[in-house]
Amino acid sequence: MTVRHHVSDELLLAYAAGTLEEGWRLAVATHLALCPDCRKRLSLMEDAGGQLLEEIAPEPALATSFERLRQRVLHEGAAARPSPAGTRSAAPARAASPVLPEPLRSYVGGDVETLKWKSLGRGAYHIPIKTDDGTTMVRLLRIPAGKPVPEHGHGGRELTLVLSGSFHDGEELFARGDLEEADANVQHQPVATPGEDCICLAVTDAPLKFRSWLVRLVQPVLGI
Amino acid sequence: MVIRHTVAAVTTCMTIAVPIPAPACPDIPIPKPRRDCAAGLRVNMKRARMSETARELTKDEARALLEAVGRDRDMAAFEALFRHYGPRIKAYMARLARDGSIAEELMQETMIAVWNKAAQFEPGRGNVSTWIFTIARNLRIDAYRKTRRPDFDPNDPAFVPDDTPPADAVVEERQEAERLRSAMAVLPQEQLELLRLSFFNDCSHSSIAETLNLPLGTVKSRIRLAFAKLRAALEDGQ
Numbered sequence: 394m395t396v397r398h399h400v401s402d403e404l405l406l407a408y409a410a411g412t413l414e415e416g417w418r419l420a421v422a423t424h425l426a427l428c429p430d431c432r433k434r435l436s437l438m439e440d441a442g443g444q445l446l447e448e449i450a451p452e453p454a455l456a457t458s459f460e461r462l463r464q465r466v467l468h469e470g471a472a473a474r475p476s477p478a479g480t481r482s483a484a485p486a487r488a489a490s491p492v493l494p495e496p497l498r499s500y501v502g503g504d505v506e507t508l509k510w511k512s513l514g515r516g517a518y519h520i521p522i523k524t525d526d527g528t529t530m531v532r533l534l535r536i537p538a539g540k541p542v543p544e545h546g547h548g549g550r551e552l553t554l555v556l557s558g559s560f561h562d563g564e565e566l567f568a569r570g571d572l573e574e575a576d577a578n579v580q581h582q583p584v585a586t587p588g589e590d591c592i593c594l595a596v597t598d599a600p601l602k603f604r605s606w607l608v609r610l611v612q613p614v615l616g617i
Numbered sequence: 618m619v620i621r622h623t624v625a626a627v628t629t630c631m632t633i634a635v636p637i638p639a640p641a642c643p644d645i646p647i648p649k650p651r652r653d654c655a656a657g658l659r660v661n662m663k664r665a666r667m668s669e670t671a672r673e674l675t676k677d678e679a680r681a682l683l684e685a686v687g688r689d690r691d692m693a694a695f696e697a698l699f700r701h702y703g704p705r706i707k708a709y710m711a712r713l714a715r716d717g718s719i720a721e722e723l724m725q726e727t728m729i730a731v732w733n734k735a736a737q738f739e740p741g742r743g744n745v746s747t748w749i750f751t752i753a754r755n756l757r758i759d760a761y762r763k764t765r766r767p768d769f770d771p772n773d774p775a776f777v778p779d780d781t782p783p784a785d786a787v788v789e790e791r792q793e794a795e796r797l798r799s800a801m802a803v804l805p806q807e808q809l810e811l812l813r814l815s816f817f818n819d820c821s822h823s824s825i826a827e828t829l830n831l832p833l834g835t836v837k838s839r840i841r842l843a844f845a846k847l848r849a850a851l852e853d854g855q
Contacts, residue, residue, distance in 0.1 A: 402844050403822055403837045410816045411754040415764035426769035429779045436743065437847060440797050442754065442816045443746035449817070451704030452711050455721055459699050462725055463692065466732045494775035496767035525764040570777070 396428040396570035404552075404574065405431065409438035416529025419500060419522070420552040420572065420596045426494035427570035492557050497594060500524075501533060505557070505592065510535060522594075530597050536560065539587035549598030551575045553583075558591035560584060674701040676794050679745035687735030699728055702746075706753050712817045713761060723760060727753045744794045761819070793851055800850030808843035811836060 400408075400421055407413040408421045425432050455461075491504040498504055500522050510518035516537035524531050538558070552574055559568040562583045567573055575581060585591040674682075679701070685694035706727050710720035730752050738748055758766050770776060801809065814825050822840070826833040 401837075402841045406812075406815050406840055406844075407822070410819075411758040412815070412819050412821065415762075415767065419767040422767045422769050426773065426775065427777050429777060432769075432779070434844070434848075436747075437797070437851065438844070439751055440744065440747045440794065441801065441812060441847060443744060443748070443750040444794075444798055444801055445813055445816050446702075446705050446709060446750045446753070447746050449705050449708045452708035452717075452720065454699075454703045454707055454724065458703065458721065458725070459696055462699060462703075462728055463696075465725070466695070466729055469729075491773075491775040495770040495773040498773075498775070500767065526762075 396424075396430065396572075398565070398567055398571035398573060399428065399431050399434075400424055400572050401574055402434075405434055406438055409435055409442060414526040414528050415524045416526055416531045416596045417550075417552060419496060419524065419531060420554050420594055423494055423497040423556075423594060424554050424570065424572045426496075492592070497556075500531075508533070516540065528598065532595050534593050534595050536585040536591045536593070538585055538590050540585050549576070551598075552594075552596040554594040556592045556594060558589040559586040560591045560593075561586060674698075676744050676746070676791060680740055683731075683735055683738050683745050683748075684740065686732060687738055695728075695732060698731065702731075702749055703728060706749070709750075709753055709817060710757060713757065713819055723753075723756060727756050730756065741790055744790055757819075796850050796853075797847060800847050804843055804846060808839050808846075811839050812843060815840070 404413070404417070404421060408418060408425075413421065425435060491498055493501065493504050501508060501520060508520055510520060512518055517540070518535040520533040522531040522533060533556075536558075552572060553567070554573075555567050555569055555571050557569060559566055559571075560583045561567070562573065562581045566586070567583075573581075573583075674697070679698065682691075682694040682698050685691035686698065703724055707720050707724040710723040710727075711717065714720040714723065727749070731749060734752070738745070755766065771778075804812075811825065814820055815822070820828070822836050823833050825831075826836040829836070
């Protein structure tokens with residue numbers, strides 16, 4: 394599997410800098426789990442962040458700072474605070490590779506076969522995913538095979554990460570791991586590829602002021 | 618000069634309306650962060666005056682010190698790391714903290730994490746400044762945002778591993794770090810400035826664009842140009 398549609402520099406930089414809000418971050422992190430190339434680009438950016446840290450104008454620590462630090466690591470440091478790395482996976486180990494990578498799988502509480510899809514009508518399903526940033530709308534979407542979506546514009550940024558199946562948008566094919574990044578200027582006409590439903594993670598700006606193709610798809614149902 | 622001009626233009630520095638996050642570290646009272654997109658410009662001018670300051674720690678020295686902390690719990694090595702990185706981490710934290718004592722506290726937390734995780738540092742997988750930067754950054758995110766911080770997990774069975782394992786590592790890493798440093802030293806000021814604002818000030822690119830009175834497209838294209846140059850510099854060396 395080779396990912397062909399990658400996260401943009403500006404979005405990846407926001408991830409590297411830690412400024413990306415949770416909903417966008419979930420999509421980028423899940424793309425990174427599937428895309429070694431973008432992880433390499435992320436490393437470069439983090440190296441740049443480290444280099445900038447070397448060059449920042451230092452802010453003197455308090456005179457007592459190191460002594461306090463020394464006391465703290467001696468008394469609380471040794472045993473405390475084990476690294477949380479690798480302790481979060483939501484699925485038990487098993488032979489088949491999950492369709493949903495971390496961190497997404499933990500957000501939805503399991504892999505695809507355990508999901509409780511909610512019908513949107515017209516053969517489409519979704520699962521809203523809760524985030525706390527208050528500025529994004531995140532959902533897992535299942536688009537029926539071969540189903541076209543009407544052409545339209547956007548009201549804001551939209552990220553679509555394909556997890557299984559694929560869709561075409563014009564000439565471009567988006568398959569597992571591919572990330573489509575669209576903004577208000579983009580007109581597009583995605584069509585799920587025949588033969589298999591397309592499951593994707595969709596992140597948009599918070600709703601109401603906004604009409605993405607995903608929202609358009611659910612508008613008749615949700616009445617927004 | 619570009620910097621002076623932009624500083625003059627910056628009058629509308631934004632406080633972005635975000636919900637005030639509850640502190641992630643319960644022992645640190647953290648007020649609403651300062652999102653001052655122009656702060657970097659001012660501090661950068663200060664930095665320009667200090668640019669002749671000698672580097673206090675080479676990357677090799679930093680690596681040796683961190684390994685000594687991880688392997689031997691070497692307090693003298695830890696102190697040397699602290700003398701170099703503590704004030705830098707504090708400056709990084711101070712970009713969001715109005716109150717110096719919060720920056721000091723977050724710096725202490727970062728250094729404690731450095732002590733606790735030192736044994737996990739893999740010299741071939743990154744240099745010390747990167748490693749410390751990511752620890753500080755994650756602590757800063759957790760302190761200022763009440764949201765989760767989703768990240769990929771290399772131990773996840775669905776994780777797609779790197780195609781090629783890193784070649785030998787420490788030497789490679791050292792050369793890359795040096796090439797990156799050189800490439801950053803010759804980046805156009807306007808591009809470097811954008812990187813600083815992005816990394817340090819917790820401003821979105823659209824608020825940076827507004828602050829600098831630039832079209833968002835210009836901000837994005839400068840970011841792309843900057844990283845295209847840095848990537849090219851690393852590829853040239855291979």
